[in-house]
Structures are given as C-alpha cells and as structure tokens.
Amino acid sequence: MSPSAKWEYMKTIYERYHQAKNREEKGRILDEFCKTYDCHRKHALRLLNAAPPAEHRPPRAKRGSAYTQGRLPVIIQQLWEASDFLCGQRLKPTILEWLPDIRKQFRTSSQEERLLLRIGSATIDRMLKSKKLRLKRRIYGTTKPGSLLKHHIPIKTDCWDVDRPGFAEVDLVSHSGACALGDFAHTLDMTDVMLGWVERRCVLGKSEIGVERAINEIRQELPFDLLGIDSDNGSEFINNHLYRYCQGDPVAGRAPVQFTRSRPYKKDDNAHVEQKNWTHVRKLLGYGRYDTERAINAINDLYRHELRWFQNFFQPSMRLREKVRVGSRLRRKYDPAKTPLRRLIESGKGDPAKVQALLKLREQINPFELSRVIDRKLKAICAMASKITLTATRSRKWMENYNNGLIIHRWASSNSDRDITRLRRAWGKEKRLAAA
Numbered sequence: 001m002s003p004s005a006k007w008e009y010m011k012t013i014y015e016r017y018h019q020a021k022n023r024e025e026k027g028r029i030l031d032e033f034c035k036t037y038d039c040h041r042k043h044a045l046r047l048l049n050a051a052p053p054a055e056h057r058p059p060r061a062k063r064g065s066a067y068t069q070g071r072l073p074v075i076i077q078q079l080w081e082a083s084d085f086l087c088g089q090r091l092k093p094t095i096l097e098w099l100p101d102i103r104k105q106f107r108t109s110s111q112e113e114r115l116l117l118r119i120g121s122a123t124i125d126r127m128l129k130s131k132k133l134r135l136k137r138r139i140y141g142t143t144k145p146g147s148l149l150k151h152h153i154p155i156k157t158d159c160w161d162v163d164r165p166g167f168a169e170v171d172l173v174s175h176s177g178a179c180a181l182g183d184f185a186h187t188l189d190m191t192d193v194m195l196g197w198v199e200r201r202c203v204l205g206k207s208e209i210g211v212e213r214a215i216n217e218i219r220q221e222l223p224f225d226l227l228g229i230d231s232d233n234g235s236e237f238i239n240n241h242l243y244r245y246c247q248g249d250p251v252a253g254r255a256p257v258q259f260t261r262s263r264p265y266k267k268d269d270n271a272h273v274e275q276k277n278w279t280h281v282r283k284l285l286g287y288g289r290y291d292t293e294r295a296i297n298a299i300n301d302l303y304r305h306e307l308r309w310f311q312n313f314f315q316p317s318m319r320l321r322e323k324v325r326v327g328s329r330l331r332r333k334y335d336p337a338k339t340p341l342r343r344l345i346e347s348g349k350g351d352p353a354k355v356q357a358l359l360k361l362r363e364q365i366n367p368f369e370l371s372r373v374i375d376r377k378l379k380a381i382c383a384m385a386s387k388i389t390l391t392a393t394r395s396r397k398w399m400e401n402y403n404n405g406l407i408i409h410r411w412a413s414s415n416s417d418r419d420i421t422r423l424r425r426a427w428g429k430e431k432r433l434a435a436a
Helices: 003-019 023-037 041-048 072-082 088-106 110-118 121-131 208-221 240-246 267-285 293-304 306-314 340-347 352-364 367-382 396-403 417-435
Strands: 167-175 185-192 198-204 228-231 258-261 320-326 329-334
Touching (some): 003 023, 003 041, 072 088, 088 306, 088 367, 185 208, 185 293, 198 293, 306 367
Parallel strands (some): 167 228, 228 258
Antiparallel strands (some): 320 329
C-alpha cells in the first residue's frame, strides 16, 4: 500500500471510528485498522484520536544533518581541495592523518572533531557531489617498440602477489603537447606495487642512458631495496643499457634487479603505473609541451621535494585485495585506505635509517601549506610550456610526406580537416612561389 493510499484509508477509518456507538465497536475498528495499516495499536490510537486529517498527506519533514551545519562543510571542502580532490573513501582516513594540522589550520572545537572523525565516506561524497568536475581528454602515446633483447627479458604473465616492497612498475609519460617534433620532456614514473609509493624524474628525450640514470637516481632515494622492475615494450626500456644495469655490478656494490616486461599492447599488465600516470603526472602537468632545461629542472625540483612528500606522506590510497565474481559481475574488495608511508612502516621491510628520517620530516610539514606551495610551483611550471605551432615553413617536409602517403595518419586523426586543408594551401602557395 502506497503512502497516499494509506492516507486515504486512514481518513475513511477516522470517520467510522468517531461514528462508533460503543467501546466494543471502536475496538473492532481499531483491530481492523492495525492489521490493514500495519502499525502498533498505540500509534493507531494517536492517529484516530488526533485532529481530523487534512485532504492530502502532508510532506514528511526532512531530517536535519549535523554535517551540513556550522563550519564543517567548509572544513571538508578545504581539506578535499588541499588533498588534491580525493574521493570519500580516501578522504576519510586523510582526516585522521591530518587531524593535528586541521586543529592548527581551523582551530576546531571538540564537537567539530567528533563529527569529522565520525563522518562516513558516502556522506563526504554527497557533500562534495555538486563541486566535482570530471574532465576527459584523449591521450596520444609516443611509445615505440624495442625489438632488441626481447628474448632475454621475460614477460610477466602472473599477477602481482608480493608481500614486501621493492617490486615496481615503470613507464614514461610524454610532454610533447600538440607537436611531437624534436626533443621534449618525458616523466619516468616508478610505482611500487605493494605500497603504492611513487617516484618520478623528468628527462629530456627518451635516450637509453638518460632513462638508466633516472632509474638509478630513484633507486638511491627509495626507503627500501629495489628488487624488480616491470616495464612496457618501448625501446627506452628494452635495451642493453638497462639490461646490463639490472644484472648488477659486484664491484660497484650494486645488487641485481629482476627485469620483466608486459605483453605487447596490453596496458592492463601495468595497471598500477598506468593509473599513476594520470593521477600523479598528467593530472598535474596537463598536456603542454616542455622542452627546455629550465622547465625540466623546475619539474624535477617539484618531483624530488613537495610532490614526493605530499603524495607519499599525506595521500592515502586503496589497494585491491581480491576480486569476487557474483553472477555476471566482478566485485572488487579493497583494503582500508592508507598512505604509502604508513604501509611501509607496517610492513617492517624498509631501511630503518631512511624511514626514521622520513618520519621526522613528516612531523615538520604542514600539509595545507605544502599544498599551497605545490599550486604555486605548478603555476610557474605551466608558464614555462612552449608555444609551438606547425607553421607552413616548419611543416614543409611533413606535408610533402603526407601527400606522398609516407606518414601514418595518426596526427591527422587527432586534428580537424580544416587544419589539414590550411596546411595544404599554405604549403602549396609556398611551393608555387618557389617555382616562380
């Protein structure tokens, strides 16, 4: 029975109840009403002995929420922005991690702190629903396959089931902008599978030596031993330099590192680092072109300091625990969100001296101030992006090869027909002037 039908039924019974002549008749009407209306006898007496019901059922008063009153929505929103727009399931443990700094930043009362610690992830998502914007842009990769040494580097076909840190996935993210001509910056992204610990370095071009140096520099700064790396099939990884480096060097005291690669054209094999390519690189630096030493030095300064501290010390992440198939659906179960530093401490497999230094550094950092510093540096880096366009003079050889069918139409598929026509006309006019 719908609420409106129950209301109409209650109005009918109300008239019969008040027209009853004796107590026994009222009792029978009351028994019938309780059975049909599905309510307690005391509730039925309150309804039938109250004032006559209105023509239509009054709207139900909305229950007030303690989380939408006072300063709590402002605190949640500013915490969400400072933590780089985390989802509710990751923002809830962030409140506990940041609570000492929240006290200093907002001077919260004991009541506000109780509400912050009690709030659920679903409530956080509802509070921030109107403020969330999702931007989807297409990414064009620049990875070229490396054919050398493929038979020496095994393909990793099993799933990651590690119980200690040190096994990482690596990948390169290009910063070419709209033009992939010449040398430009790439971000080497390394993600530990167990901890979610992320390290990055920016290199100019995709040279084998540059990638090897970046991996070695990251290895020196990791608070745990690097035991294995898993890459894609790009030539920047599948080469002699990196292969020899992973074999180890007893003279230099460098231990060997397990080196595996993913299956060709299977990005899901490197799912951990592919996710970080978006959240930890592309989402921050965007799709601009960076091809100067000044820009690369500024990006590396951010990677080595503020971003490293913020994302490994203060940003909790969830780790997939298991997948359960229920009928035709695949249900994923995650462990509670924790920061990579917290997971490293709980594992007990890190370098004790480096872990203590990181904990001491963590106590000295205010995450709200750190977030503001990152925003300032990112704004300065965005101003260093190169403004390169494909002019007719610069694109003469490209257009000649395009007309002769020597270029794969990847670039053409990412640009409008109007741009292609404009380049054709400009190049044709220049060719006629040169012939005259």
